[in-house]
Amino acid sequence: MPVGPGFRPDVCLRPRGVLRGAALTLVFAGVLATAAATGSLPRQESAAVKREQPSPRGDTVDRGALARAAADAMADGKSGKKAAEEFVSRSGDRWGAVYGPAEYEEFEQALDGSYTGVGLSARKAAQGRIEISRVQAGGPAAKAGLRPGDRLVTVDGRSVDGLSVSQVVAVLRGDGHARAGSTVALGVERGRTAWTETLSRARLATEDVTVRRLDDGTVLIKVSAFTKGVGERVRGAVRDAPAGAGVLLDLRGNAGGLVAEAAVAASAFLDGGLVATYDVDGEQRALYAQSGGDTERPVVALVDGGTMSAAELLTGALKDRGRAITVGSRTFGKGAVQMPSTLPDGSVAELTVGHYRTPAGHGVDGRGITPDLIVGDATGERAEERARTVLSGLGGGS
Secondary structure (H helix, E strand, C coil): CCECCCCCCCCEEEECCCCCCCCCCCEEECECHHHCEEEECCHHHHHHCCCCCCCCCCCCCCHHHHHHHHHHHHHCCCCHHHHHHHHHHHHCCCCCEEECHHHHHHHHHHHCCEEEECCEEEEECHHHCEEEEEECCCCHHHHCCCCCCCEEEEECCEECCCCCHHHHHHHHCCCCCCCCCCEEEEEEEECCEEEEEEEECEEEECCCEEEEECCCCCEEEEECCECCCHHHHHHHHHHHCCCCCCEEEECCCCCCEEHHHHHHHHCCCCCCCEEEEEEECCEEEEEECCCCCCCCCCEEEEECCCCCCHHHHHHHHHHHCCCCEEEECCCCCCCEEEEEEECCCCCEEEEEEEEEECCCCCECCCCCCCCCEECCCCCCHHHHHHHHHHHHHCCCCC
């Protein structure tokens, strides 16, 4: 894939903490919800970048000073990780984060398209209840007979009342330290029946791309995250779509992932050309699509406040280059790029080093992308109906 100088294929933008701005939070139990969307360059890039030029934004961190702070704490018999966390919290880097070795290993495995968990997705329902929204076929939850709509009451004896979905997921995955074969006890309610189900966590593959043929002939491609291989799966779905069928690209609730995968996904609809520009410590670089994409098929992209990071990069590329009509609500606005740095105690700090822009030069960080057609409840069925109406007007549906 053609890219700017110094670009590595596993650059990623992924959110941290609760997925703010999303009316519906949907996350796989077991994936690191606390690291769902920071944007990072890999370790190799970290070593390759020598210049310490100032970034155009003031939210970057002096990586050398951070490492020294961690080393000094360790020399005093204190926690290097804790010192690094305090340093980052004072820095003003809203996307900066520090992970222990085990946490970061799980974090990277999640981006490889796998996770340790029980194979269910959760959401916030009425009265603040936590419900199972999806059960992964073949996973521990499915084998135990759990169903969408079941209510989660407790996890390992701890009430989930008042907890966010991300906090519940953190407990389900064992706070990043659980291994395949470890167990977790779920208190479940279904109607008037209540019981406790003890599940063994397993290593599972994520289901980040789903493809459906709708009744009007439209091909719906839902992309939940940009983990490894997602870009090619999107390209394959577009290649396999019947001639003349429009594509509804659903990026709602997509918290981001690997930028390179988003660029490959853009290549499904573009014949080469610019996808985004970004900077690393002030050095400007560019990311390009591969040639040979389908430039004729009608495309509508569905977005909402949970569309973040790499998903916004794809949205911006298709919108700016006139390749898709965007429908929904304004996206989250996460356009910062992070770089991982290994600290003396083995923990890893992901720190903001720059920001990306769309092909037309629009910044995304803190602004988001306003869709062409705004729909009040972008997470609901009405948004999909409006998107399908727009697509039919483009000649992509009956």
